[in-house]
Amino acid sequence: MIRFLLRRTVSTAAVLLVMSAVVYLVFYAAPHDPAVLVCGKGCDGTRLAVVRHKLGTDLPVWEQYGNFLRGLVAGRTFDSGNDVTRCAAPCLGYSFQTDQPVLQMITQRIPVDLSLTLGAMVIWLLLGVGTGLLSALRRGRLVERALTTLTLAGMATPVFLVGLLVLMLFCASLQWMPFPTYTAFTDDPAQWAANLVLPWFSLALVISAAYARMTRSSLLETLAEDHIRTNRAYGLSERRIVLGHALRGALVPVLTMLAIDVGQILGGAMLTESVFGFDGLGRLLVTSVNQIDLPVVVGATLFAGFFVVIANAAADLLYALADPRVSLA
Amino acid sequence: MSKALTAAQAPGTTPQGGAGPRADRNQVWRRLRADRSAIAALAVVALLVLTAAAAPLVAALEGQDPTTYHNALIDSATGGVPIGPFGGASAVHWLGVEPGTGRDVLARLVYGAQISLSVSLGATVVQIALGVLIGLAAGLGNRLADTVISRSMDLVIAFPSLVFAVALMAVVPSGFPRPLLLMLVIGVLGWGQTARIVRGQVLTLRGLDYVSAARLAGSRRWRVARREILPALAAPVITYGVLQLPLNVAQEAGLSFLGVGVRPPTPSWGQMLSSATNWFQADPAYVLLPAVLLFVTVLAFTVLGEGVRTALDPRAESRLRAGIERRRKKTDAQEVPA
Numbered sequence: 166m167i168r169f170l171l172r173r174t175v176s177t178a179a180v181l182l183v184m185s186a187v188v189y190l191v192f193y194a195a196p197h198d199p200a201v202l203v204c205g206k207g208c209d210g211t212r213l214a215v216v217r218h219k220l221g222t223d224l225p226v227w228e229q230y231g232n233f234l235r236g237l238v239a240g241r242t243f244d245s246g247n248d249v250t251r252c253a254a255p256c257l258g259y260s261f262q263t264d265q266p267v268l269q270m271i272t273q274r275i276p277v278d279l280s281l282t283l284g285a286m287v288i289w290l291l292l293g294v295g296t297g298l299l300s301a302l303r304r305g306r307l308v309e310r311a312l313t314t315l316t317l318a319g320m321a322t323p324v325f326l327v328g329l330l331v332l333m334l335f336c337a338s339l340q341w342m343p344f345p346t347y348t349a350f351t352d353d354p355a356q357w358a359a360n361l362v363l364p365w366f367s368l369a370l371v372i373s374a375a376y377a378r379m380t381r382s383s384l385l386e387t388l389a390e391d392h393i394r395t396n397r398a399y400g401l402s403e404r405r406i407v408l409g410h411a412l413r414g415a416l417v418p419v420l421t422m423l424a425i426d427v428g429q430i431l432g433g434a435m436l437t438e439s440v441f442g443f444d445g446l447g448r449l450l451v452t453s454v455n456q457i458d459l460p461v462v463v464g465a466t467l468f469a470g471f472f473v474v475i476a477n478a479a480a481d482l483l484y485a486l487a488d489p490r491v492s493l494a
Numbered sequence: 495m496s497k498a499l500t501a502a503q504a505p506g507t508t509p510q511g512g513a514g515p516r517a518d519r520n521q522v523w524r525r526l527r528a529d530r531s532a533i534a535a536l537a538v539v540a541l542l543v544l545t546a547a548a549a550p551l552v553a554a555l556e557g558q559d560p561t562t563y564h565n566a567l568i569d570s571a572t573g574g575v576p577i578g579p580f581g582g583a584s585a586v587h588w589l590g591v592e593p594g595t596g597r598d599v600l601a602r603l604v605y606g607a608q609i610s611l612s613v614s615l616g617a618t619v620v621q622i623a624l625g626v627l628i629g630l631a632a633g634l635g636n637r638l639a640d641t642v643i644s645r646s647m648d649l650v651i652a653f654p655s656l657v658f659a660v661a662l663m664a665v666v667p668s669g670f671p672r673p674l675l676l677m678l679v680i681g682v683l684g685w686g687q688t689a690r691i692v693r694g695q696v697l698t699l700r701g702l703d704y705v706s707a708a709r710l711a712g713s714r715r716w717r718v719a720r721r722e723i724l725p726a727l728a729a730p731v732i733t734y735g736v737l738q739l740p741l742n743v744a745q746e747a748g749l750s751f752l753g754v755g756v757r758p759p760t761p762s763w764g765q766m767l768s769s770a771t772n773w774f775q776a777d778p779a780y781v782l783l784p785a786v787l788l789f790v791t792v793l794a795f796t797v798l799g800e801g802v803r804t805a806l807d808p809r810a811e812s813r814l815r816a817g818i819e820r821r822r823k824k825t826d827a828q829e830v831p832a
Binding site for chain 2: 180184188191192194197317318320321322323325326329330332333336337338425428429432433435436439440447450451453454455457459462465466469470473474476477
């Protein structure tokens with residue numbers, strides 16, 4: 166167990182390092198000179214050189230990447246002689262366009278994605294697993310056909326489409342609720358939940374389709390296993406077999422799928438945030454892309470990648486813990 | 495029953511499911527034709543493709559184009575709401591005009607279909623080509639190559655491609671043609687699943703007698719890959735490609751919705767939906783038209799993909815019910831862009 170964790174930590178760190186290098190290189194190769202963007206219009210040669218020196222973009226790319234890595238551990242100082250900007254460790258970069266450390270911009274927005282993910286997760290699990298369970302139990306009947314069709318339609322709907330339609334229906338036409346604006350949980354829990362209901366359901370509706378399919382196929386596989394046949398031979402009712410014996414094993418792949426999805430959405434639900442106008446990590450990335458704020462683009466991309474890599478490791482761990490047939494070695 | 499049996503014993507059917515190297519094309523087509531929803535989906539897809547291809551014709555028939563502003567048709571007092579019911583629909587502008595600009599909605603929709611279909615198709619081709627090449631390299635290469643490729647495959651599959659696609663849009667020179675860029679970005683970020691499927695197939699095929707025979711007869715490795723293995727990959731790769739199409743349609747629409755897709759004035763559905771967010775109350779028709787079109791397109795491709803999958807491998811479902819299918823790997827489910 167400890168060996169597994171250790172190995173996984175090392176490989177996770179290696180993957181993160183490789184990813185950061187790739188991301189950094191891709192953005193260094195960008196035709197935009199960050200100094201020009203920071204310096205603004207009417208910036209002459211000497212002033213530009215000063216800014217470039219301050220940002221450190223006058224150095225060769227590997228030194229820049231080295232500085233970036235060092236900044237993560239020790240913090241960075243951007244110094245042009247008379248004008249000093251400090252970025253405390255761990256420094257993920259500094260956005261000179263907004264005059265903030267990138268990490269601070271990211272951490273400010275995490276609560277939005279955390280709220281979005283956790284609430285939606287509960288709904289998509291209930292909805293997805295419930296649907297999958299029902300269609301596995303009623304296989305061959307009309308219910309299953311209807312559910313399969315619905316699931317296909319659900320998989321076919323982009324999340325921003327669902328978001329737009331619920332906004333139009335509930336907020337614009339029926340006017341059952343105001344257009345959502347994000348309220349922090351610590352400010353007002355009731356408002357927080359009320360504002361998140363529509364985003365939660367939109368996101369959950371789309372994601373649950375995949376869970377319904379996975380639950381169904383996984384349950385059908387499990388039901389064909391030997392220990393279930395034994396249960397049948399003992400004369401247990403189908404209900405008891407499914408709920409008491411098969412479901413637990415069948416949910417193992419669902420669990421690993423869950424870990425990965427949560428990791429992905431935590432890193433920014435760009436479409437959902439954009440539809441509902443929530444200022445989360447996804448919107449941060451979109452805005453910084455439009456403003457070509459490269460340090461933020463690099464930081465936000467790496468952060469999203471960080472969640473995914475961690476989630477993958479968690480998925481493997483969960484898989485091994487939940488399924489005794491998989492060894493941790 | 496007897497029919498099912500013949501299908502089951504089609505020559506060369508590989509144990510893990512893909513229809514065999516030389517699956518009977520007529521048989522596949524017959525099975526697809528018997529699937530009513532797949533045929534309906536095929537009809538919808540054909541209609542969409544025709545409309546997109548004939549976009550200039552459709553616009554000419556209506557007598558409109560997608561970029562001309564019609565300021566007389568919008569109410570400047572309300573900030574540009576089209577005058578008249580259903581988004582200002584009339585005999586001149588069949589589906590109304592765009593709020594704020596007065597541009598013709600029908601013309602924008604059909605030209606938008608061009609972008610949507612060409613980008614998603616191009617992206618799928620890039621994905622499949624890269625996936626097959628990389629999957630072959632992993633399945634036929636040595637252990638080190640396989641490990642390195644498989645690890646990067648895992649990463650590419652797990653990584654939210656939308657995030658990287660959006661980020662990449664920030665660094666590509668603005669002179670680069672956007673539709674081509676979208677194809678490449680969506681394609682290059684999405685080869686992981688195809689590569690994984692191909693690798694798995696190659697590993698199985700490599701152990702089959704006819705492949706070993708070719709090897710023992712002295713064929714070189716890449717000749718075996720080209721002559722013996724590649725043809726056998728057709729069925730799973732086609733299936734996966736058709737299933738990938740709707741995801742790419744959604745991906746393009748998503749990128750355009752986020753404002754990093756094709757540049758105005760080139761119309762696209764995602765862009766229309768994004769601008770429609772400001773006109774919920776005043777002009778619901780403007781939201782609904784691209785929304786319905788996008789939904790129908792993605793649904794038609796999805797249903798068609800399922801049909802093709804069943805037609806190429808009719809026993810998959812019964813195998814699943816009988817419990818012969820291997821437990822699927824956790825990430826086999828497709829990523830849903832959030």
